[in-house]
Amino acid sequence: MENTKTWFGEWFNTRYYHILYKNRNNDEAKAFMQNLVSFLKLPKNNSILDLACGKGRHSIFLNTLGYPVIGADLSKNSIDYANQFANNTLKFIVQDMRKPFNIKVDAVFNMFTSFGYFDEDSDDIKVLQNIEDCLNDEGVAVIDYMNVNKVIKNLVNAEVVTRDDIEFNIKRHVTDGFITKEISLNENDETLHFQERVKAIDLEKFKHYSKQANLKIKHIFGDYNLSDFDVENSDRLILILTK
Ligand SMILES: C[S@@+](CC[C@H](N)C(=O)[O-])C[C@H]1O[C@@H](n2cnc3c(N)ncnc32)[C@H](O)[C@@H]1O
Incomplete structure (x- = not known):
């Protein structure tokens, strides 16, 4: 799990990553989070783990809505930045998502293609198993991935x-x-x-992965407005998973 020599340990920790993707900004995150928590009917005191949170754009907004949030990311530079927004109910930690978190939360959000980076499928499945492990019995996980077909x-x-x-x-x-x-x-x-x-993980492969991690796919959406997923035309593949 040495991260300094991996492409994801290096690239995401640079300022260049944040410059190249600056259009994927807070406004996009806010709109998506509003749609998501409304759809999920997530009560305000429910705890959320923002897994691979980057600089925390989703975590920070979710916390302003009233949710206690932990943001976790491998990139020390991103977590150092996010930490300026930390408070009693908003924490940020540096952690590899393949390692156990040893916490229980009501929701785990994995946003903006923060998955599929590892050579071995077993590592991707390990991430999903970690998610399953973190979830309370009634908890919900959300994976926001690219639609690889498109x-x-x-x-x-x-x-x-x-x-x-x-x-x-x-x-x-x-x-x-x-x-x-x-x-x-x-x-x-x-x-x-x-x-x-990033691995070309399509819906079929996600179904296989989820099964391995004892997670059930409950809903599938194709964009941040939560439109139905269309394999040809959707930009995103957004999965809502439960135990
Ligand atoms: C595409 S960015 C998305 C960041 C954030 N979710 C957002 O939407 O702004 C992917 C994030 O995954 C993090 N990451 C990559 N490998 C990781 C790992 N093994 N464990 C935890 N985070 C990781 C990167 O540091 C980066 O912040």
């Missing part, structure tokens, strides 16, 4: 994205069941290379 069909092989005066040269390919983004950029006369490598 992503693969519309894959842009190469593009240049400019954000905050940084040119990100991005190349994408699907190899060995992973959707891989090779990212390079120049700063201070230096060329830096990063990778994002």
Whole structure:
């Protein structure tokens, strides 16, 4: 579980990740969280684990709604940032999601494709087992993943994205069941290379994974407005799971 040498230990801990994805912002998180807690009818005192919380955009908003929240992430830099918002009912911890949490909560949220990073399926399943383990008997888990069918069909092989005066040269390919983004950029006369490598987990594979972790898929949505999932057209694959 050494994380310094993995692509996800490195890339997500850089400021470049946050610059490239700055359009996935607090407003997007707020709208989605409002829709989700309304749908789930989650009582205000229910505790939530935001698993792989990043800088905490979902955790912070959920806490303002009245929920006690723990945000956990592997990236120390992101947790250091999130900690400025911590309070008695909002905590942030650095932790690998493959390791047991030894807590019980009413809901676990895993947002914005924070899954599918590991080579071995057994590690993905371990994450789901950890989620199951953290949940109270009546608890609910939510996994917000990309719709790999649409992503693969519309894959842009190469593009240049400019954000905050940084040119990100991005190349994408699907190899060995992973959707891989090779990212390079120049700063201070230096060329830096990063990778994002996320497993092409479709609904069938999630069904298999969930079974292994004793979780049941109760609802499937296709976007942050909680529209029905459509394998061809949906942007997201959002799963609502219970024990
Ligand atoms: C795509 S980002 C999403 C972050 C956050 N959920 C959001 O929507 O802003 C994925 C997050 O997963 C975290 N992560 C990657 N591998 C992890 C691991 N093994 N354990 C815990 N967190 C991990 C990264 O550090 C990163 O913050």
